[in-house]
Amino acid sequence: MKVDGRLPNLTDGDFRFIRELMVASSGILMADHKRTLVAGRLMPRLRALGLASYAEYVERLNSPAHSQERRLLVDLLTTNETSFFREPAHFEMLGRWVRQRNQCLRLWSAAGSSGQEAFSIAMTLAEHSPYPGWSIIASDISQRVMTQARRAVYPMSQAAQFPPGWLERYCLRGIDASEGLFRMTEPIRERVEFCEINLIQPLPQRLGSFDVIFLRNVLIYFDAQRKRLILGQVLDRLRQGGLLFISHAENVQGLALPLRAVQPSIFERL
Numbered sequence: 676m677k678v679d680g681r682l683p684n685l686t687d688g689d690f691r692f693i694r695e696l697m698v699a700s701s702g703i704l705m706a707d708h709k710r711t712l713v714a715g716r717l718m719p720r721l722r723a724l725g726l727a728s729y730a731e732y733v734e735r736l737n738s739p740a741h742s743q744e745r746r747l748l749v750d751l752l753t754t755n756e757t758s759f760f761r762e763p764a765h766f767e768m769l770g771r772w773v774r775q776r777n778q779c780l781r782l783w784s785a786a787g788s789s790g791q792e793a794f795s796i797a798m799t800l801a802e803h804s805p806y807p808g809w810s811i812i813a814s815d816i817s818q819r820v821m822t823q824a825r826r827a828v829y830p831m832s833q834a835a836q837f838p839p840g841w842l843e844r845y846c847l848r849g850i851d852a853s854e855g856l857f858r859m860t861e862p863i864r865e866r867v868e869f870c871e872i873n874l875i876q877p878l879p880q881r882l883g884s885f886d887v888i889f890l891r892n893v894l895i896y897f898d899a900q901r902k903r904l905i906l907g908q909v910l911d912r913l914r915q916g917g918l919l920f921i922s923h924a925e926n927v928q929g930l931a932l933p934l935r936a937v938q939p940s941i942f943e944r945l
């Protein structure tokens with residue numbers, strides 16, 4: 676959209692407002708160099724709303740009548756990159772760990788984006804758990820990715836990292852209009868319950884406690900204080916002897932948490 680032949684400009688003040696709103700609603704810190712990215716991601720929304728400037732968009736975000744727009748902002752500005760069997764060593768470890776446990780297990784993919792992490796966990800359990808009673812909660816702050824996760828439909832190219840034979844065992848290949856897509860099978864889908872959870876807010880009581888928690892590639896977005904608070908409340912939901920998986924790119928050093936390192940980026944709850 677052009678105004679007098681020029682693209683709208685995201686001013687310092689508008690960027691500051693959006694940044695503060697993001698920190699307040701999601702805890703996500705957006706550095707100065709993210710300004711072009713923010714402007715680019717919001718441009719289609721301005722266009723859809725027929726707004727001529729970011730200032731008008733900020734006005735809308737500011738109005739109490741537009742709380743849904745503030746939710747949408749989080750959807751637009753979160754980075755939801757993920758993939759099946761991302762950091763494969765985690766799933767190898769999970770497979771070995773569950774094989775030794777003939778018991779009911781509850782697992783949580785926290786900030787799991789569009790479901791690939793939760794379904795990778797589900798396939799690993801289906802393959803390795805000697806006990807049939809296991810279930811997974813998959814959560815994220817973004818409504819958009821939760822909708823994708825519930826559909827459980829992905830492009831065939833995303834199956835490239837599957838262990839041999841698992842695509843055939845745990846997925847249905849799309850035909851006709853769905854050619855080039857696959858969907859997780861019903862027995863896998865019904866093991867996963869989806870819900871929106873904002874990790875910077877108190878966790879819902881009904882969430883319960885878990886034997887395994889995946890909290891990967893999300894801690895990087897928070898400052899040290901928030902990171903400590905999030906880890907504190909997440910670990911309150913991890914049973915003693917349970918496992919916490921973070922990303923190889925993250926660390927929990929110096930936070931004095933009740934954890935024992937088992938492998939790089941994998942910890943046991945003390």
Ligand SMILES: C[S@@+](CC[C@H](N)C(=O)[O-])C[C@H]1O[C@@H](n2cnc3c(N)ncnc32)[C@H](O)[C@@H]1O
Pocket residue numbers: 700701702703753754755756757758761785786787788789792814815816817820872873874875890891892893896922
């Ligand atoms: C980069 S993805 C990581 C997905 C997956 N865990 C993985 O490692 O592949 C980060 C996810 O964190 C979510 N997120 C960001 N802030 C959050 C918050 N405050 N509460 C819950 N989820 C959040 C984003 O919506 C995004 O889907």
